[in-house]
Amino acid sequence: VRYTKTMDNFAHGLCTVAGAHGVKNVTKKPISIAWANFFGVIPDILAFAAVSLWTVFQVVGPGFTLGDVPRPSEVQIAAPHAFLIFELSSFLYSLTHSAPVFLLVFLLVAGFKGRVMWEMLGWGFHILIDVVTHSYAFYPTPVLWPLITWRFNGIPWDHTLFMFVNYSSILIVYLFIFKKQHVRMMRQNYKEIFIKYVGFGRENKELAEE
Numbered sequence: 322v323r324y325t326k327t328m329d330n331f332a333h334g335l336c337t338v339a340g341a342h343g344v345k346n347v348t349k350k351p352i353s354i355a356w357a358n359f360f361g362v363i364p365d366i367l368a369f370a371a372v373s374l375w376t377v378f379q380v381v382g383p384g385f386t387l388g389d390v391p392r393p394s395e396v397q398i399a400a401p402h403a404f405l406i407f408e409l410s411s412f413l414y415s416l417t418h419s420a421p422v423f424l425l426v427f428l429l430v431a432g433f434k435g436r437v438m439w440e441m442l443g444w445g446f447h448i449l450i451d452v453v454t455h456s457y458a459f460y461p462t463p464v465l466w467p468l469i470t471w472r473f474n475g476i477p478w479d480h481t482l483f484m485f486v487n488y489s490s491i492l493i494v495y496l497f498i499f500k501k502q503h504v505r506m507m508r509q510n511y512k513e514i515f516i517k518y519v520g521f522g523r524e525n526k527e528l529a530e531e
Contacts, residue, residue: 337361337443361443364417372410419466
């Protein structure tokens with residue numbers, strides 16, 4: 322299975338939404354699932370949107386093919402770059418996948434709004450996932466940038482077994498979430514039916530007795 326950032330970011334979104342549901346149920350805080358999902362996927366969008374559009378325009382235009390696009394190992398940070406756009410992508414990847422940068426922005430937003438924006442933890446969750454699921458072969462995460470350039474050699478997302486376990490686990494979690502929401506919805510419906518009919522009947526009986 323060939324690794325793609327699209328599938329990677331899709332998994333990020335699924336994991337973030339599942340995590341947001343869990344935090345919301347445990348803490349009972351009014352967490353926006355949509356905003357949590359936004360912060361869960363925005364790091365990769367910011368890092369790779371420009372280079373993706375550039376690649377599309379280059380391939381559509383004359384004199385450029387997919388074979389001319391540098392491989393991931395050729396566009397890593399501190400490696401020789403063939404195109405300025407890949408240098409920009411590497412810089413944006415470092416910026417959006419840095420724990421110090423995330424923490425700084427998180428605190429600034431909390432200070433500005435006067436409260437903690439819990440949905441932003443989706444961004445931190447994204448960084449944490451990338452640290453352990455990116456190897457030296459493809460964008461190892463510079464989690465402590467710009468303080469130090471250390472990176473962890475994690476398990477690549479493109480391993481077939483890993484992707485199977487990953488998406489199977491996500492599916493199980495979502496089935497659990499949907500089942501729990503269904504049970505809660507059914508209980509609410511039964512409660513409304515009880516109040517509407519049983520409660521109404523009691524009120525009529527009390528009026529008749531009077």
